[in-house]
Amino acid sequence: MIRVAVVDDEQLVRSGLRMILGTAPDIDVVADCGGGEAVATVLRHAPDVVLLDIRMPDVDGLTVLRALRAHPRPPAVAMLTTFDADEYLAAALRAGAAGFLLKDTDPDQLVRSVRTLAGGGSVLDPGVTRAVIGGYLAAEAESTAAAAVRTLTPREREVLAHLGAGLANPQIAERMGLAPSTVKDHVRAVLGKLGGVNRVQAAIVADRAGLVASGREGAGR
Secondary structure, three states, X not given: OEEEEEEOXXXXXXXXXXXXXXXXXOEEEEEEEOHHHHHHHHHHHOOOXXXXXXXXXXXXXXXXXXXXXXXXXXXXXXXXXXXXXXXXXXXXXXXXXXXXXXXXXXXXXXXXXHHHHHOOOOEEOHHHHHHHHHHHOOOOOHXXXXXXXXXXXXXXXXXXXXXXXXXXXXXXHHHHOOOHHHXXXXXXXXXXXXXXXOHXXXXXXXXXXXXXXXXXXXXXX
């Protein structure tokens, strides 16, 4: 069972997400709360996945994200955002967010995203992908990502393409016909060669380098 906590300053949003996720037989929303209670609530309930509002009036989502990421065994945290919160996206990415979802994400997609996050994958809602990429790599030339990718072996580039498609290690292993331990080693090597980035940052590099389409095709999407 995937344990989920929802953190948002609006009770209506929390109730809606709880209702949607409650329809999935393998997901249990163990807690929901506002920003001020977020860190204590999450640590008390130990969810696998946290859906966290990126902008809240009492304690903002970035502060909560940084506190959770500092924990020895942090949950996967996906930031809930709107179209007018672009300035927060790059900061959340650098702080270790595992994904970005719009608050009005399609219910089926929300459930799939939670499963992906629980499996160790990353999620980037198409509605915010451009903004995340623009904010994170705004000062970087298009050639930067391509130069980083050129340091990878062909097998590592294939792994990066799958990371760009948001796949978790077991899914990558299945697609590539490799042992999970081998994929884990390849992912570690890819992230290291790209400068010690996390999986979402690697997904952005894959997109910027033009690998995302191939990764999605390889994932059967």
